[in-house]
Amino acid sequence: MRRTMVASLLGSIAVLAARPASALSLDNVPHSVDLTQKVTLSNGQVITKGEFLKRIPRNQMIRLRSGKTISWENMLKLMKMLEDRSKTPLATMPRATPLRPQTAGIVARQRQQQAAEIAQMRQLESTHWASVIQRKYQHDVQFGGAPRYQPQSGCKYATHANPNAGGFSGCPGSGVQHYGGGGGGGGSGSGLPSQSSPGGTTGGTSGGSGGSNAPTCSGTPDRTPDDAPWSTTLGDPSAVSATLSFDFADKGDKSSAGCSATLDATTSVLNNAIDIAKAQLSGTASAQSISGQAAVFLFGAQIWSESGSIGSQNDPLPLSWSHSWNSPTVQIPVFAGVVYLETGASVGLSIGVKVADVPANKKASATDDTIASCGAQFGPNADAKATGFVQIAIDLPDSIKTFLNTIGVNISDIIAAGLEGTIDVANVGVPTTGQISLGPWDEGDDRECDSACGHDPNGDECTHFCSGNACMVLAESLNANLAATFLDGSFDAYLEIANPCFLGACLSDVISSFTGDSVPTTQDKSQIKWTWTIYSWPGFQYTVPIFSAHDLIALR
């Protein structure tokens, strides 16, 4: 498939270029290209990619099907990106089956690569959109247009090698994600009498607090320690997705700590993405204070936000909020006048940020993370601990699920999600990277459940799993995939919680393989630990606390 993409691109270029320059005829449109960069034209001729590119006049902009025009140089970058992608065996998503050990790390890398591609594509297209917006804007001015929002400028992300890392930009903005910002804007709650208005959630929301600390661009690249992302990804994008991220840094007197997370339940209506529920949080710690913000969105509308700060970071639980609703009314935009599409959902959310043990004499700066990545960042002398957690239970009643299913919204997979990550690093000495991904919800294999636990009262439900010698109840079976990568070596591990033999005798079946070049050998590495709390609808939870690098190594 990747090759096909490249071929499509090359072929398309040829078509465009052939017309103005008469360099190529349609007969010569290439229909395939292999990784050795040989281009096979439709007339059977095989030429090198370089030769092929020479036939495209360089002094012309290349127009893509999307309507964008890009330069020759950018086209080369684009091709390079595609070719790089074609060399990477990415997992196909969305996945219908549980991740296998080998794919756990691949999926995490796929997300990173995907984000990188977005950034690259965006750069290639930036001129086009700047032109479009400017043209429209001038039109507005000419016709006395609406008040304009001024996009932020001059506030760039820190120069991470990983474009997803976010860094220490702290770009000012109007959203709720910014530290010390003005807080959330709140929903409109317009409730117009006859129309299902897009902002028409009932009640609106609070506008957040804060606002006194205007965010600034506080970060500089040289403050950024070696990047060591640690992130979690939960769920299948086609059903439930969540991202939990941490961003922690400590480097001499320039340490900083922060984390942000987004738990996002999305689905689609007739192949159109719909954001069912989303929770976001962010927090940061400095020597002077700890602050954070949280917001919850339901069907795209913000229904709750909170922000706050405390003056000291010594409290190990500096900030936490929780909020729940009993059937808030939400509106799905539909025909005007529809009565029963005001539906209800109860969303239980506990959200918080914990940052502790940051040396008091260290300075810190705010961070601004993208939702897709972020990570823990540890300098050579890091001695700190950061913990973040997101717990969200999206409780859309069965009636709503079924109702939405009938109109093409598949939310049957949404149960509840919660995950907690802890990373504890003491004098790591070398940059360390850990990545954890929790795979898609899966109903599990009933037969496995039966055979492992010996009984299954519901006959076809995997409601049990083994923990040691105990058979424990599991309301919904899940799959979790753990991948850990160390920069001085690497391995991927796989944990399938859905497998009833999670701990104890069956453990070797669960942690089924490792991949990578090597595994860490120093004692310091083994101090990296993960703990997980996974909440399974309805309200049942179990904890998997015993999972460390040391355990993984031993198991190997």
Place this chain on the structure above:
Amino acid sequence: MQFRGWLFAAPLAIASLAVLLADDPKPADAEGARQATPVPSLADVAPAPAEGDAPEAAPTDTPTRSPAPGVDTLSCEATLARIDAALARTDEASWRPDELSELVLVGRHAVDLDVRDAAQGMRAPGCAARAVRTLRAATTCGRAFGAISSGLFGSDRFPADTAASMLEGAPSAGCRLLLVQAAQFAANVDDRLARDVERLATTHPDGPAAVQSAWFALGSLELNARRHRQSGLAGRLDALIARSLHQSSGDRRVLLLGVAGNAGCPACEADLAAAAADDDWRVRLAAAGAWRFEEAPQSVQRMCDPLLDDPDEHVREQAGWALRWSDADDEERVNCLVTAAATDESMDVRRAATVSLTLLAPHSALARSGLRHLTGPEYPGEIENIARSYLLALGPVPGDELRVIE
């Protein structure tokens, strides 16, 4: 028309429509074709058995997957019992929205049971007919009555003449109001149902609430009729709505603009255009939204102009919302939305425009490109989050994104 069929044009959270859209076998462009595949009567689908003589088969009430059983697992008897219990409930104020939504599903499920059992060659229990009889026997009608009726009407196997019959036989104005509201869900439309609703809209027998509901229902019925290629019926309703809109003023004009929006009323376009210049922001808002199903070539521009130019943010937000319901004139549509998402002073407008882009993106490379642009650092906050979340969920950049325009 550049609608990507109405499958895409109407991703509406309205069960009746969506089921129709999904299942409609592409009827021919004539009402006669509609008649060629007639909607079966209740008797066809589910002959009513003697009471108590309803053979039941799986699924039963026993939940098979979820600890909390879904409506779709209910047997006919359990479905009817749920209906009885709901109709007997007297504390009207205590209904929660989710409970009412579930009742919508209960009503629909009664029809689904008949269809399923008939397909399996089972002796059909006539569950829908029994549900209808239960509703007909109601002397007072509350919110449960309306929700269940909506579910029944919304099923694509529920005959329009039965819906009309229930409307005509409503024991009170209150019941009639609920039934006309349910008629807006009607998956099947016929002349009888339309005339019943029209009578309520134009003769005002039951007061202003019923008039408003009836008008909105007429708009929906017109759109459904047109999508079913019932051109005669759709044309008649279109003319009625257009004529009424043209003669209206004040609040009634706002109402009828909304009705025209439901209908996608081709004959209303001149009045929609005039309303866009009205001093009353409510009129402009309704007009901006009313172009969303219009198939005229200028429709996108009619929404784009207020999105970028209207001084009232509610109007701009409505225009941003309205642009998501079709992918016709993709370039102009997306360019407007991206510009609004990037530059509008109102966060609500920017959000509406961004969400619209995500809804267009599955079919529009340009919309995906626009979303990528909105992931930039100059658009921090919610807009960037929406765009990035969507793009990451979408997966790798499609290969055909990179093909050249011929």
